[in-house]
Amino acid sequence: MTQPQPRTPPRTRARTFDELLAEGASVPTEGWDFSWFEGRATEARPSWGYATTVAGRLGTVDGPVLDVQTGGGEVLAFALGRAARRPPLVAATEGWPPNVRKAAHTLRPYGATVVAAAEDAPLPFADASFSLVTSRHPVRPLWHEIARVLRPGGTYLAQHVGPASAFELVEYFLGPLPEESRTARDPERERRDAEAAGLEVVDLRAERLRMEFHDIAAVVHFLRKVIWMVPGFTVEAYRPRLRELHERIEAEGCFVAHSSRHLVEARRSEARAHDPRA
Template sequence: MEFEGLVAEAAGMPLRGWDFEWLRGRVSGSDPSWSYEALAGDLVRESSSLLDVDTGGGELLSTLGPLPARTVATEGWEPNLAVARERLAPLGVDVRFGRGDQLPVADGSVDLLLNRHGLLDAGEVARVLAPGGVLLTQQVGSADCAEINAALGAPPPYGRSWNAGDAVAGLAAVGMAVTDVREEWPPLTFFDIGALVYQLRAVAWQVPDFTVERYERGLRRIDRHIRAHGEFRVRAHRFLLCGRAAVRAD
């Protein structure tokens, strides 16, 4: 299919929740060597209360059951709320609107806080975790897919540094003990230009002002590269932290 057809197809695909099924076979990679899902599942089985931050459409959380009786999920993007509630309400999950810097739960009310690719605010984490409560987060670092922006002629994807060291320092400053730190830059490979257009629509913060018209010249350059080399490869940036809230002395 020619450039115009691939781009038009990707631009017309509806976006629903946090589902990248349409990209199957057109993109590969970005997964780090660890399994966030397996780590989260082990922690969920040991917890009596759970908060999942930025749950998207609830795709991952719905696979971690059986969930604690007290499970809350937050989502800060309005279009995803209905999707998350439709998927999670039958599982007994209370889905609330909220972002990582304003979590809509009471102080000290959570045994386990999960956060996969959501906004991580150390102060809010420390506020909502019960004494001895656990945080597990996988974050997207500030170097994520920066080669996309460079190839398109777009500004860098993030305006500040965000890496494992930054996050550890923030958690330590609020009294959290970090027990596990991992950081990797796995490859992410696109096999056609339509896949990249779809990705940029779904992950809107990569190039916030993205439109096909605005970045057509860069998209055509990448399309020519894919046709010549069979792929367009960039580097993702992922880091994982596990931490524990302080236990208050009596």
Template sequence: MDPYAELVDEAVAASFTGWDFRWLAGRAHNAQPSWSYPDLARAALAEATRVLDIDTGGGELLASFAPLPEATIATEGYPPNVPLARDRLAPYGVEVREHDFGTALPVEDAEVDLVLNRHGRFDPAELARVLRPGGLLVTQQVGSRNDVEINEALNAPLVEQPGSYDCVGAERALVEQGFEILEAAEEWPEFVIRDIGALVFQLRAVPWQVPGFDLDKYGPALRALDERIRSEGPFVAHDHRYLLRARRR
């Protein structure tokens, strides 16, 4: 069988639910930024009483922080993930509320004293609305230069122009909504892709990286990249991550 086709078929057949990337183990590796979002989230949870986790996915990360405060809410906007998150988080007493894209958070004004947001939607006005005065935001966001090398290798258009989403702009927006910035950092960790199947799986799991991704449309570019990986070694892109801890005044 064609080695390229074999890797691609394997990636297409792989299942993906919630936010589970274990299939990529040994085939791709995301380096982590110098900070630890999980450690920062755990420290904040220890002081919180009412918590909101935005865009929880299948609830995998939030569940790893258990035990959780009794009044913990999670939102999720991707319908297939909602029942997964409810099943996973129910034992920890977490209420999962469905959140349609483009709508206000399903949370009352000043309902929570901690907002956690790892790679979720970032609306500073909504964050200010749902947090109590003195409440804390801990967020790790994906910037607009995220893995642009993938788009360049496939000759695919960029979803966002570099500079559209970055730490400086996010800080400014939060300050305008009445937040005090406690910590801000921005880094570009390596994303190492060891075979073309790993890239195909990634683009199926994260379709917003290359909207309209199609194996036929991008087949020639994928084959060229497959040959490049076989001859030169792993393909390296760079994630774009920034961290913000901020307090609602």
């Protein structure tokens, strides 16, 4: 979503509930371009500036680079376009067919190869293939696979979704979630998992960030785009709750939630190769 801007009246304020639902339900969801949300929803950005950080790293890496779960390729394209120089080889994986096509189109001008690969499947590359592996918001980091495809001394640099992200919105629709749902994606747990796979975590930073939804169309589009937030979400199934939320936004000006993000940098030891089967 767009970064917070000076508050201005949403351009769709006068539109009816049904019109807003129809609009939110019709916007294409492929890729990770969130420009449609401009003026209707905002999300504060982490202080580390992930895409810019990756661009800086791309300009210094000497070996091949892999971007895991690249979405529509937008973030990787941004980073490649701003890197001081491009790596000798860049590959990306993506599991959702519409995004595979979009990423291939987006990344073609940068010479990057997009490989279709399911999110929970082993990475389709040989051991020790990459000097740098990146990922923005992977569904679940496969630590042993990341360690396997990294070269000795190689680095994993990623921004992950943290615990209880946007749970104010999720629980509005689903009700209170069990405690284990709130502690999933805990950064310290991920540190332990990464270390168990043979990686050394050299940087781990977490932030909780304000989100605002200024109309119900933005809520609908967000839940259609980020499908794991409210599994099985449809306008028809949640119409009564959507109407209540629409009236709340009309009365209060916006619905506030908080996203959770953490930056992870982990390095594979140069001292010995890691066998993920050990």
